[in-house]
Amino acid sequence: MSQYLVYLPVVFLAATSILLLMSRNWRVCVLALAVQYLAAFWLVALIWPVGLAAVKLVAGWMAGSLIGAAQPEDELVDEHFKGWAGRALRLIAALVILLVAYTLVPAVQEWIPGSAAIVWGGILLIGMGVLQLGMTTLTLRVFFGLLTIVTGFEILYAVVEYSVLVTGILAFINLGLALVCAYLLASPTMQEET
Amino acid sequence: MISAAVLWIALPLVVAVLLWVLQSRRIFTLISASVMSLLLALLAWILPIDNAIKLGPLSVEVSSTATILGRNFVLTSADSHLLLLIFLLGGIFFLSGLLLRANRFFAPLGIAMIALLVAALAVEPFLFSALLIEMAVLVSVPLLSPPGHPVSKGVLRYLIFQTLAMPFILFAGWVFGGVAINPADTQLLVQSVVLLGFGFAFWLAVFPLYTWIPLLAEEVSPFTAGFVLSLLPTVILFLMLQFFNGFPWLWQYPVLRTALRLVGVLMAATGGAWAIFERNLNRLMGYAVIIENGYALLALSLGDANGLNLFAMMFLPRLAALLLWSGALTVLSGGGSLTFAETGALLRRKPFASVSLLVAVFSMGGLPLLAGMPARLALLQSLSEVSFSNVLWAALGSVGLLFGGGRILSYMVLGEGGGQIEEGWVQRIVLSGGAVFLLLAGVFPGWFLPLMSPLLAAFERLR
Numbered sequence: 001m002s003q004y005l006v007y008l009p010v011v012f013l014a015a016t017s018i019l020l021l022m023s024r025n026w027r028v029c030v031l032a033l034a035v036q037y038l039a040a041f042w043l044v045a046l047i048w049p050v051g052l053a054a055v056k057l058v059a060g061w062m063a064g065s066l067i068g069a070a071q072p073e074d075e076l077v078d079e080h081f082k083g084w085a086g087r088a089l090r091l092i093a094a095l096v097i098l099l100v101a102y103t104l105v106p107a108v109q110e111w112i113p114g115s116a117a118i119v120w121g122g123i124l125l126i127g128m129g130v131l132q133l134g135m136t137t138l139t140l141r142v143f144f145g146l147l148t149i150v151t152g153f154e155i156l157y158a159v160v161e162y163s164v165l166v167t168g169i170l171a172f173i174n175l176g177l178a179l180v181c182a183y184l185l186a187s188p189t190m191q192e193e194t
Numbered sequence: 195m196i197s198a199a200v201l202w203i204a205l206p207l208v209v210a211v212l213l214w215v216l217q218s219r220r221i222f223t224l225i226s227a228s229v230m231s232l233l234l235a236l237l238a239w240i241l242p243i244d245n246a247i248k249l250g251p252l253s254v255e256v257s258s259t260a261t262i263l264g265r266n267f268v269l270t271s272a273d274s275h276l277l278l279l280i281f282l283l284g285g286i287f288f289l290s291g292l293l294l295r296a297n298r299f300f301a302p303l304g305i306a307m308i309a310l311l312v313a314a315l316a317v318e319p320f321l322f323s324a325l326l327i328e329m330a331v332l333v334s335v336p337l338l339s340p341p342g343h344p345v346s347k348g349v350l351r352y353l354i355f356q357t358l359a360m361p362f363i364l365f366a367g368w369v370f371g372g373v374a375i376n377p378a379d380t381q382l383l384v385q386s387v388v389l390l391g392f393g394f395a396f397w398l399a400v401f402p403l404y405t406w407i408p409l410l411a412e413e414v415s416p417f418t419a420g421f422v423l424s425l426l427p428t429v430i431l432f433l434m435l436q437f438f439n440g441f442p443w444l445w446q447y448p449v450l451r452t453a454l455r456l457v458g459v460l461m462a463a464t465g466g467a468w469a470i471f472e473r474n475l476n477r478l479m480g481y482a483v484i485i486e487n488g489y490a491l492l493a494l495s496l497g498d499a500n501g502l503n504l505f506a507m508m509f510l511p512r513l514a515a516l517l518l519w520s521g522a523l524t525v526l527s528g529g530g531s532l533t534f535a536e537t538g539a540l541l542r543r544k545p546f547a548s549v550s551l552l553v554a555v556f557s558m559g560g561l562p563l564l565a566g567m568p569a570r571l572a573l574l575q576s577l578s579e580v581s582f583s584n585v586l587w588a589a590l591g592s593v594g595l596l597f598g599g600g601r602i603l604s605y606m607v608l609g610e611g612g613g614q615i616e617e618g619w620v621q622r623i624v625l626s627g628g629a630v631f632l633l634l635a636g637v638f639p640g641w642f643l644p645l646m647s648p649l650l651a652a653f654e655r656l657r
Contacts, residue, residue, distance in 0.1 A: 111385070126361075133354055137347060137350075139345050139350065142350050142353075142354065145354075146353070146354065146357055149357070149358070149361075150357070150360075150361075153360075153361040153364075157361070157364060157365070157368075160365075160368045161364075161368060165263050165264065165265060165322075166321075166322075166325070166364075169322070169325045170325070172329070173325065173328050173329065173332070173360075176328075176329065176332040177332065177357075179332075180332050180335045180336070180353070183335070183336055184335070184339060184345045184349075184350075187336070187339055187340070187341050187342070187343065187345065188342070188343065188344045188345065190341035190342055191341060191342060
């Protein structure tokens, strides 16, 4: 039973990354991002001490709250992928990424010596993040994509590098990305200098 | 005793925080940032590192190494010239910012960006550079997208591509650790080179990953775009050299030179081809940066002392022309985007900026008697000994920029309209100074270009 339990965070990662790709409500997206960080923490905690892995969770949740505090626009509708056809295309593309990530796991495992669940989770998030970046021009979605890619990378990198300083700086970069996102969401309405 | 990292990294960071607090006093922050940058440039020039100097009864020593959280930040006397170049460039940009009404974020975030980039050059082990460069990129985003302006696609794309470099460099750092333990493992060797190659390809906006450069140049203020596009590729190119210096086997790796040559030719040729058809002055500046990066890679691909010298020498005309281009373009466009068709009346209304811009474009194109030509010619000559077809393709970069410059000139000369001269005296003097410098450096290259050779002092293993 427990060997299947380690795949549970991968299921969460798949569900949240698909939700991030499909949902038009920024509140739902921020919530999905929070759950995504929880699942990433779960995977990293399999190989790292819980205290250190929790840094990723805390930083991720802080990043989510920073984005939420910027009060983005209500609807996240892309110009090019509108309507049910656009949503269907996103879903199909996401499922393809899911399959590609699954098929890549053994090859990547030869190089990165992590368990299948960790490697799958990492590749899945990187793939979904790249897909998100490729399908949008919306500022908020771009940052969801970037944060997803960085989280996926952090999961894979946790297998090979166990450094408190790297963990700290990566957390700082997550927060920096969220801060820049919040700034870019707010800056068009900020007062222009004279 | 004081550490070099404190002087050239921590101090500008502290100043950046103070200037951020005082950002509403735009002129004060720009003056402070330029004074700080020029002072640090002067210190880099005169202050010996790891050697005590006597100041009356006092003895001051700047140590090369500082340890922060278990990681070393090393700046030796061999790095002094690079520090001088970076801080001098920053200082000149901050001073020009006074004249060109740079936005209020320019001074604090600009100096923070410089400090983080210097930290990236100084940190050991190398993998931490990726994290510090990512921080510098994050800091530069508000600089490029000031308040009250819509978010540009170019800025987003710049952030995406620079962020994507970070995982590749971090993984490359890990694989290089494995190579150091087991140098006979060829598979590991190839993996490390491929990962590193992808990382630098994203950082340097190598073909075909350079779409963000013209987009960024078009959509943001030409002055801030000029600052970021001058500073970031310069530091990354030297970081690449530092990496080769740290792993001499990589410098000798036969595929590396072929790859650098191929990528360099592609960047110069495609940049030149796009420049021929370009109708926007801001985007043309972006293509000029791509072409220059391509030529820098071509110089490295020669793999000998001559190539390294050319690599270093090309920085002077490149940075001077880019500074002049971005400054003149800011004067001409009022900080926005400018098409060729809009330059019609500008030669009469803003003659100094117009001529300075033309000089900068032609210098980057390698026109004889301008600063860009001597090193460019020497590079193509050296490259011809390796492959003549590569020379023809690489020359397309220069041809494209010269063609673009010719079109701007025709629009300016043939365009209708006129009026009074709108440039102030200070603008006229500064812009003329820049143009005269490019002319002097082209007519007397022996006076100026060798000044850049000491930049290579830190890379002794590559000679």
